Amino acid sequence: MKGLLLPVLLGLALNVSAAEKREEGVPPGTGSTDVRKEAGEAIDAATTKARQERDEFVDKAQKEMAELNKKMAELRKKAKKLSGEAKAKLDRQIQNLEPELKAAEQKLADLKSATGEKWKELKAGVSGAIGRLKQSMQKTREGDS
Template identity: 30%
Template structure:
C-alpha cells in the first residue's frame, strides 16, 4: 500500500465515523421538543454541509494522479479540521 492509499484509508475511516455521529445527532434531534428540534436540525444540516465538503475533497484526492495528491493535502486537511471543529461544537450543543 502506498502513502496515498494509506492516507485515503485514514480519511475514509474518519468520514465513516463522522457519518455515524451525524446519524446519532439527527436521531437525538428528532426526539427533542419542537422548539429544540428546529435548532438541532439546523445543526445537523450544517454538519452535513461540512461532511459534503470533506467528501468532495476526498473525491478530488482520489482522482489526483501521481504525486499531485500531495499538493492537495493542505486543502483536504483544512476541510477535515473544519468538520472536526463543527462536530465538537455540535456534540457540545447536543449534550
C-alpha cells in the same frame, strides 16, 4: 562522392570503437546503461512510495469520514427524538454541517483519483476539511448536551 564516403565511415568506426573503450574503462555501475537503469529504479521506488503514502492517507481519511458520517447519523437520530426549540436548534446545526460533510467527501473523492504533485495539494484540503468538520461536530454535540 566515393572519396568522401570512406573518411566518414572511418570516422564513425573510430567513434564507436572509442565509445566502447570508454565503457570498458568505466568502473562497474557507472556506465550509461547502468546509470539509466539505476535512475529508472529510483523513479519506480519513489513512485511506489508516493502511491503507498497516498493510499495510507486515503485509508485513514476514509475511516475518519466513516466516523463523521456515523456521528452525523447519531445527531439526526437525536434530533428526531427532540421537540420544540431544542429540535429546531439541532436541526439548524445539522443543516450547517451537511454542506461541510459533502465538501469533505468530495475532496476525498478527488484525492482518490489524484496522482503526482496534485494529490499533495488535495491532501492538505482533505485534512483541513475533516479537521473543520470534526470541530463543528464537536461544538454541535457540546451545544446540545
